[in-house]
Amino acid sequence: GNSVTQMEGPVTLSEEAFLTINCTYTATGYPSLFWYVQYPGEGLQLLLKATKADDKGSNKGFEATYRKETTSFHLEKGSVQVSDSAVYFCALSDVTNTGNQFYFGTGTSLTVIP
């Protein structure tokens, strides 16, 4: 079956530190991979996505590369800011007979301190 495993938090970093949040997946087909972010009090927002192997998704300084050989989609940012404090969810989208279904990881809470 399909599943997503991401590193447990919470993660606390100082401003300008390097961020990595690990995500690995299990899929029966050829999924698309996503990172969603949830800021305090807000809904889930798409951060970035990659639809095939070796694709790199990027947005707001965040990057993630779709690695089929290691079934991973780790999220990275070179220099985090206080405003990046949020919960980050890794997700995969799999095609079914009638559409696509999403599978989410449990989320990783990030707190960036000044």
Added chain:
Amino acid sequence: DTGVSQNPRHKITKRGQNVTFRCDPISEHNRLYWYRQTLGQGPEFLTYFQNEAQLEKSRLLSDRFSAERPKGSFSTLEIQRTEQGDSAMYLCASSSETRDSWMDTQYFGPGTRLTVL
């Protein structure tokens, strides 16, 4: 376009009561999804509509849960005879089937937080 909206944002009810939530998707999005999210967990898929047709239902969706999308626009999720275990955030998302891929992106609403006392 104001995005996906959900009402109410918060609902407190007593065990055994019925509750109904509403989701208004992004206009022209033909797909609509319902998820449930509990504290410390990621969203769990509940059900999915393409236009007015309910095409998939998760095993998580007991017979106390029913969802409709009568005109292919807004959707309602009803929970009958609520239980304390139903307390969660209920999320709605919408998407549009792209011409070249099934792998469309889902856009989420802010959610309805249900508390069952």
